[in-house]
Amino acid sequence: MPATTLSTLIERLRKVVGPEGVLTSQSDLLVYECDGFTIEKNKPDVVVFPTSTEDVVQIVKVCNELDTPFLPRGAGTSLAGGCLPVGGGVVIALTRMKRILHVNCRDRYAVVEPGVVNKWLSDHLKPHGYHFAPDPSSQGACTIGGNAATNSGGPHTLKYGVTVNHVLGLELVMPNGQVVHTGGAAEDQPGYDLTGVIVGSEGTFGITTKLWVRITRNPEAYRTLLGVFETIDDATNTISDIIGAGIIPAALEMLDQLILQAVEAAYHFGFPLDAGAVLIMEVDGLEAGLDADAERITQIAKKNRAREVRKAGTESERLLLWKARKNAFGAVGRLAPSYCTQDGVVPRTKLPHMLREIHRIGTHHQLRICNVFHAGDGNIHPIVLFDERDADQVKRVLTASQEILEECLKCGGSVTGEHGIGVEKINFMPKLFTPEDLMMMTRLRSAFNPEGRCSPGKMFPTAGACIEPSKAGRKAAL
Amino acid sequence: MENPTDTLPSLIPATIIQPESVAELGDIVRQAVGRKDAVFPFGGRTMIDFGLPPTRSGIGIDLRSLNQVIEYPARDMTITVQAGITLAELQKILTKENQRLPIDVPLADLATLGGVVATNTSGPRRYGFGTLRDYVLGINVVNDQGHEVKAGGRVVKNVAGYDMCKLYIGSLGTLGIITQVTLKLKPRPEEHALAILDCTPQSLGPVLDQLHVSRTRPVCIDVLNQAAVRAINQQNPGLLPETAPWIVIVGFEENSQAVIWQIQQLVKERYQTGRGLDVRFGSAADPPWQAIIDFPHRPKANLSFKANMVSSATADFCLRVGTLDPEIKIQAHAGNGIVIGHFVDKLTINEAREMLKQIQAWATADQGNVVVLHCPAEWKRELPVWGAPRADAWLMRVVREKLDPHHIFNPGRMG
Numbered sequence: 001m002p003a004t005t006l007s008t009l010i011e012r013l014r015k016v017v018g019p020e021g022v023l024t025s026q027s028d029l030l031v032y033e034c035d036g037f038t039i040e041k042n043k044p045d046v047v048v049f050p051t052s053t054e055d056v057v058q059i060v061k062v063c064n065e066l067d068t069p070f071l072p073r074g075a076g077t078s079l080a081g082g083c084l085p086v087g088g089g090v091v092i093a094l095t096r097m098k099r100i101l102h103v104n105c106r107d108r109y110a111v112v113e114p115g116v117v118n119k120w121l122s123d124h125l126k127p128h129g130y131h132f133a134p135d136p137s138s139q140g141a142c143t144i145g146g147n148a149a150t151n152s153g154g155p156h157t158l159k160y161g162v163t164v165n166h167v168l169g170l171e172l173v174m175p176n177g178q179v180v181h182t183g184g185a186a187e188d189q190p191g192y193d194l195t196g197v198i199v200g201s202e203g204t205f206g207i208t209t210k211l212w213v214r215i216t217r218n219p220e221a222y223r224t225l226l227g228v229f230e231t232i233d234d235a236t237n238t239i240s241d242i243i244g245a246g247i248i249p250a251a252l253e254m255l256d257q258l259i260l261q262a263v264e265a266a267y268h269f270g271f272p273l274d275a276g277a278v279l280i281m282e283v284d285g286l287e288a289g290l291d292a293d294a295e296r297i298t299q300i301a302k303k304n305r306a307r308e309v310r311k312a313g314t315e316s317e318r319l320l321l322w323k324a325r326k327n328a329f330g331a332v333g334r335l336a337p338s339y340c341t342q343d344g345v346v347p348r349t350k351l352p353h354m355l356r357e358i359h360r361i362g363t364h365h366q367l368r369i370c371n372v373f374h375a376g377d378g379n380i381h382p383i384v385l386f387d388e389r390d391a392d393q394v395k396r397v398l399t400a401s402q403e404i405l406e407e408c409l410k411c412g413g414s415v416t417g418e419h420g421i422g423v424e425k426i427n428f429m430p431k432l433f434t435p436e437d438l439m440m441m442t443r444l445r446s447a448f449n450p451e452g453r454c455s456p457g458k459m460f461p462t463a464g465a466c467i468e469p470s471k472a473g474r475k476a477a478l
Numbered sequence: 479m480e481n482p483t484d485t486l487p488s489l490i491p492a493t494i495i496q497p498e499s500v501a502e503l504g505d506i507v508r509q510a511v512g513r514k515d516a517v518f519p520f521g522g523r524t525m526i527d528f529g530l531p532p533t534r535s536g537i538g539i540d541l542r543s544l545n546q547v548i549e550y551p552a553r554d555m556t557i558t559v560q561a562g563i564t565l566a567e568l569q570k571i572l573t574k575e576n577q578r579l580p581i582d583v584p585l586a587d588l589a590t591l592g593g594v595v596a597t598n599t600s601g602p603r604r605y606g607f608g609t610l611r612d613y614v615l616g617i618n619v620v621n622d623q624g625h626e627v628k629a630g631g632r633v634v635k636n637v638a639g640y641d642m643c644k645l646y647i648g649s650l651g652t653l654g655i656i657t658q659v660t661l662k663l664k665p666r667p668e669e670h671a672l673a674i675l676d677c678t679p680q681s682l683g684p685v686l687d688q689l690h691v692s693r694t695r696p697v698c699i700d701v702l703n704q705a706a707v708r709a710i711n712q713q714n715p716g717l718l719p720e721t722a723p724w725i726v727i728v729g730f731e732e733n734s735q736a737v738i739w740q741i742q743q744l745v746k747e748r749y750q751t752g753r754g755l756d757v758r759f760g761s762a763a764d765p766p767w768q769a770i771i772d773f774p775h776r777p778k779a780n781l782s783f784k785a786n787m788v789s790s791a792t793a794d795f796c797l798r799v800g801t802l803d804p805e806i807k808i809q810a811h812a813g814n815g816i817v818i819g820h821f822v823d824k825l826t827i828n829e830a831r832e833m834l835k836q837i838q839a840w841a842t843a844d845q846g847n848v849v850v851l852h853c854p855a856e857w858k859r860e861l862p863v864w865g866a867p868r869a870d871a872w873l874m875r876v877v878r879e880k881l882d883p884h885h886i887f888n889p890g891r892m893g
Contacts, residue, residue, distance in 0.1 A: 106690060107788040107815075151637045162635065164644070165612050182870045186846040187609075187814050188598075188786040190865050191892065192653075192874045196611055196644025200637050220693065244553035246576055246665030286695060289736030345633040347554040377635040378554075417635040425638070432638050436625040440881065441640045447873070447880040459639070 001045050001068070001088060009066050009090070013048045016058040021096070023047040032073065032091050036138075037081040037424050039340060039394070044085035049096045053171060053179060053209040056092065060207065061177045063090050064453065071455040072207045074115065074146030077138040079341060080422030082150055082202050086457030092207055094145050100124055101210070109168055109185045110215050114145020114208050121213075130215040133160040136418070137326040145208050151200030153418030155251040155325065158376040159284075160216065162418065164199040169212035172198060172205065175454035185212050197444070202420050203455040205448035219250070219284035223294035224312040224321060227279040227301040228272050232256055232359075232371075235277035236352040238304040239375045242281070242297055243348045249297065250284040252376030253325055258335065259370040259383070266331035267324040275307065279375065280325055328372045329383070335370065336385035340397050343419040344408030348378040357407045358382045365400040367393075379417035380408070406431075421459045429460060490518055490526060496540040500618075500626050500657050503539065507655065507886070508624035510537060516889045519655045521562060521590025524775065525597045527852055529650055530863055533890030541592055544657060547571060549632070556615060558632055558660040561592025577663045580607035582771040592656040598648030601771045602729065605813035606697025610647050613662050617643045619654030622882050632660045645877070651888045653881045667731035672763040673744050676722035676754030679800075683793035685726055686812050690789075692747055694740040698729035700770050701792065701810040703800055709777050709807050710769045717766055719756055724796070726812070727770060729763070770809065774851070777807045779820035781830045781853045785837060787846030789815035795840055802833055815846065827857050838866055864893045 001009075013022050023029060024046055033041040045068070050056045063070040069089035076083055085091050098115035105128045112121060118139040122131040134147055135154035142152070147163045148170070160166075169183030183195035198205050229235040235254055242252065255263065256277045264271045271278060279301070283293040298309045312318040332339045346354045355371065358380070362369035373381040382404055386393040405415045405428060415421075415428045429438060442460055449455075497503040510517050516536030520526055544562040551557075552575040559568060565579075565586040572578050582601025583589050589599070595617070600609045616630030629642035646653060677685050682701070689699055702710070702725050707718045719725060730740045741757055748755050758766060774782075787795060792812045799808060799819055810817040821833065830853065838848045847865035850858075868874075871893075878892075 104788070106687075106790045109788075151641070153635060157635070161608070161612055162637075164641065165608065180870050180873050182873075184845055186786045186788050186844070188600075188784075188816060189868065190847055190849050191868055191871060192649055192877060193611060193644045193647060194870055194873060194877070196647075197641055199644075200641050217695075240553065243555060246555075248555075248665065285732070286693075286736050286739065288739030289733040292733055292735055345631075345635050347551055347556070347633055349551065349553045374635070378633055379635050413633045414631045414636040414638050416638050417633075418637055420637050421639070429639065432631070433628070436621070436623070437627045437629070437639075440621060440627050440629070440642065443880045444640055444642065444645075444877065447877045 005066055006045055009062065009068060010046055012062045013046060013059060013090070016062065017048055017050055017055055021049040021051070032076070032085065032093070035076040035081060035083045036079040037084070037422060038338065038388070040081055040084055040423060042085055042088065044091040045088045047091045047093050049093050051096045053173065056173045056207050056209050057177050057179060059090070059092055060173055060175065064176065069453050069456045072145070072149065072203045074143030074149070075117070075141045077142040078146060078150055078422065079343065079419040080416065080424040082420050082422040082458065084423050086423060094143065097209065103128070103215070104185070105130055105215070107185060108215050110213050112144050112211050112213060114143060114211065116144050118142050118144055118147055125215055129218050131218055132213060133166050133216045134163045137329060139326070144211055144213065148199050148208055148211060149201070149203050150420040151418070153374065153377070153379065155253050155374060158252055158374065159248055159250040164196055166214040167195055167199050167211060168214055170195050170198055170208050171210035173207040173209055175206050175449045175451065183212060202422065202458055204445055204458055206454060221287040221290055222250070222282060222284045222318060223290050224318045225281040225294060225297060226310040226312070226321065227281055228275045228307045228310070229277045229279070230305065230307060231276040232355050233352055234304045234306065235279050236355050236375070238279060238301050238306065239351055240349050241300045241304060243376065245296070245300060247293065247296060249281055249376060251280065251282040253280040254278070254371065254373055254375040255325070255328065256371040258368065259328055259372045262331040262334045262370070263324050263328050265334055267320065267327070269320055269324045280321060325372070332370070332383055332385070336368070336387065338386050338388040339383050340386070340401060341381050341383045342401050342404050343416045344380050344405050344413060345417040346378045346380065346408050346411040346413035348376070350411040350413070351375060351378060354380060354407065354411060358404055361400050361403045365396045367396055367400050369400070374417070377417060378413065423458060426459065426461055490520060490523070490538045491536055494538040494540055496543050498543050500544065500620065503544070503620050503655065503657065504624040504626060506539060507620050511622065511624070511884060511886055516886050517655070518888055519592070519651045521593035522564060522585065522588035524585045524589045525593060525599070527855070528597060529891040530858055530893055531855060531890065532888070534885065536886070539655065541655070542590060548658060552577065555663045556632060556634065556660060557663060558616070558658065559591060560658050561595070561656045562590050565589050565591060565594060572663060573666070576666050578666050579613060579661055580664050581610055581613065584772045584775040591659055595647055595656055595659055596649060596651045602698035602700045602727070602767070602811055604811055605699055606731065607664070611644055614643045614647055614659060615662050616660035617646050617656060618658035619646060619656050621654045622884060622886055626657055627654070630660065634662050650891050652878060652892050654887060669734040669737040669760065670729065670731040670763055671737050671741055671757060671759045672766055673728045673741060674719060674756040674758070674766070675726040675728065675748060676719060677724040677726055679723060679797055682724045682726070682797065686793050688747060689726070689728060692744065694730065694743050696728045696813070697731045698727065699811070699813040700727045701725070701796055701808070701812045702727065702770070703796065703808040705805055706773065706807040706809055710773060713776070714765060714769060717769055722754065727766065729767065773809050774818050777820040778823060779807070779852065780823045781821040781825055781833070782851040783819050783834065783837060783848050784851050785817045785819070785841040785846055785848045787815045787841050787844035789813055791815065791844035792817060795844065798840055799837060802836065818851070827860055830857065831861060834861060838862065842866055
């Protein structure tokens with residue numbers, strides 16, 4: 001961006017949000033050069049912090065007038081480069097729009113600003129016996145606006161559904177600065193379900209400034225089981241058998257031996273370090289009948305040669321188990337300086353095959369890969385360990401990741417279950433969809449974002465081609 | 479069962495083609511575009527008079543020959559089927575694997591999956607199981623260029639690309655012709671039961687409030703007024719208790735232990751708020767359950783509406799609407815704030831307009847709206863069939879303009 005334009009931009013943004021709401025120094029901008037996908041980086045020109053819908057409208061108008069690309073950002077915990085400022089421009093950080101505006105338990109909804117951290121809402125609802133069901137592992141940091149942008153999942157989405165199943169309405173600042181309100185607190189609003197298609201659009205339709213979300217009654221009781229297996233095969237066969245038997249647990253998560261080492265070192269839960277894999281299997285609901293469900297699951301695990309099936313005896317033991325699971329990615333630092341995680345999905349019966357393939361691919365590329373994932377959904381998260389200072393390793397990581405995702409597609413699956421396409425998986429879109437499929441999606445995008453100035457370079461190989469910057473943040477490696 | 483909409487041919491053109499393959503369907507669409515004809519897809523025609531009449535002429539496309547199962551990996555609990563399959567046939571296939579799609583569809587023998595998706599049909603169980611947007615994993619449509627295009631996929635979790643399935647659900651065939659759908663399935667419950675609670679106008683609200691905080695977790699909370707009960711009982715004598723002005727039907731589905739416990743618990747809670755509770759267990763629950771699923775299609779009415787609102791407003795809304803006409807038949811999915819009403823055959827259009835205006839005001843005050851489900855075709859241009867204009871209606875039009883720029887799919891249907 002020419003220096004004169006940049007200084008005009010900064011000056012005008014400061015007028016909108018005040019000097020404390022604009023970051024411009026190179027050291028400050030460094031924080032915003034990537035999200036949880038650290039392989040590609042590019043600094044924005046400016047980061048701006050609105051505190052109201054009106055601020056967002058004004059910011060968007062300034063960007064349009066100065067022909068500057070912009071994109072929304074929450075906590076930056078996304079894992080596919082969704083908030084990577086490809087080609088620079090303005091990052092609109094929504095973390096200061098963090099108010100829970102309204103809670104209505106009788107009608108089971110809440111109205112929140114996009115910067116509200118996922119867990120804050122559930123904590124806020126706890127005294128009333130409610131929670132916000134989507135529970136990504138990053139829920140202590142990620143924002144609800146970000147959850148909606150990427151249509152986040154989490155361990156308990158197996159039973160409760162992903163973010164879109166819990167978003168009733170949105171207020172969106174369109175890329176031209178117009179404010180639109182879709183859906184609402186009441187179900188079945190007439191007309192197209194615009195809310196449903198804006199969720200998961202990864203910031204390419206505009207900036208969400210308010211969300212009407214469904215809140216869910218807490219289950220009366222839980223049974224949380226830890227199945228210990230000698231081999232990954234036995235664990236994955238158990239998953240396949242549980243689903244095949246028609247049981248939908250609240251959560252069904254797998255951790256393999258390598259990740260167990262790291263998690264145990266960090267959280268001291270008492271995981272068996274010699275086990276090939278463990279499954280966290282949780283059923284919830286009414287107290288009545290819950291033991292029967294837990295018993296059926298235990299029997300299936302034992303039939304698949306589980307060494308033991310432990311039951312979390314107390315609520316604190318259950319919480320520690322979940323803390324260990326949800327913070328598993330944080331413990332990966334004990335294994336390697338860098339990691340890259342994938343988010344493929346396969347039909348659940350293909351899990352045993354898929355895990356064997358991951359192992360084969362890792363061995364072939366001399367890479368260590370550990371696995372901790374939403375097994376019940378068939379949503380794998382192989383974590384490829386490496387050192388980003390070693391260019392050859394980086395290259396092998398990218399090749400291995402590519403091969404893993406190719407295999408998911410061969411199994412009839414998808415390349416992303418909950419992290420999104422971002423920039424990371426753009427090149428897979430033509431493998432998942434035909435040119436005609438993609439054309440329908442780009443036509444839809446043009447209804448919201450005709451000039452492509454909002455979140456350019458995302459989701460589609462040709463996205464925002466007209467303003468694709470010369471200084472791309474994309475790496476040739478992809 | 480009689481199809482109540484057989485007598486309403488006005489929304490389907492005289493020329494009808496029934497393609498035998500998706501390729502043939504693609505050709506039909508391309509040819510229609512070439513002739514500047516519109517196309518009007520349909521299935522079992524159970525909801526064919528929903529929405530506004532066409533604004534252009536064209537050809538009807540009967541999709542019932544596209545009714546094949548493409549893939550049913552039962553152990554993955556998903557199925558991919560063509561859109562022309564009837565819901566009854568689909569459920570029959572799923573039952574063999576002890577699975578189901580937990581969406582209640584009236585006239586399931588006639589209604590096709592494509593039609594159900596296009597109209598976003600739901601019923602009493604939506605309180606426990608949600609609606610189609612929670613079950614549709616992937617959709618194929620034939621687009622305005624005659625290409626079959628897909629959105630979503632075949633696995634239970636997938637965020638690749640825009641989730642255009644959400645747009646197609648409830649789009650009434652205005653964005654493309656649905657040819658194939660992939661669904662997420664649920665296991666059939668081990669046990670089920672219904673509890674029927676008698677209510678007075680005074681107790682209806684408190685009973686619904688109590689159910690909201692009950693320790694039980696119902697999968698259905700439906701309300702019927704006495705006129706609705708009588709209409710149901712006319713076809714099934716003695717099926718539902720007729721003496722109370724209102725009844726609340728509470729459904730449970732889970733393993734047997736949980737269902738038994740919930741019925742016992744509900745009885746306990748009930749005796750704190752009133753008397754009158756009738757329990758139907760297992761197969762005895764099936765006939766009344768089926769009756770409330772089919773009810774939206776049963777009454778002979780010249781004006782039927784569906785109102786939505788926040789759920790706490792349901793009881794008051796039902797009571798108010800009940801005062802408009804002593805013979806109005808009312809059913810509510812009370813846990814979801816959905817109220818369906820049928821006025822009997824004696825309204826004039828002016829009366830209908832006045833009624834709708836009043837009902838609209840009540841629903842809007844509780845964050846909802848009112849759409850006309852059914853009325854004489856000649857009233858449609860005069861009545862607010864799609865309710866009060868929504869603030870995002872302009873954006874919906876832009877979306878449609880992008881996906882159907884030549885206005886070939888059901889033009890005019892959604893206003």
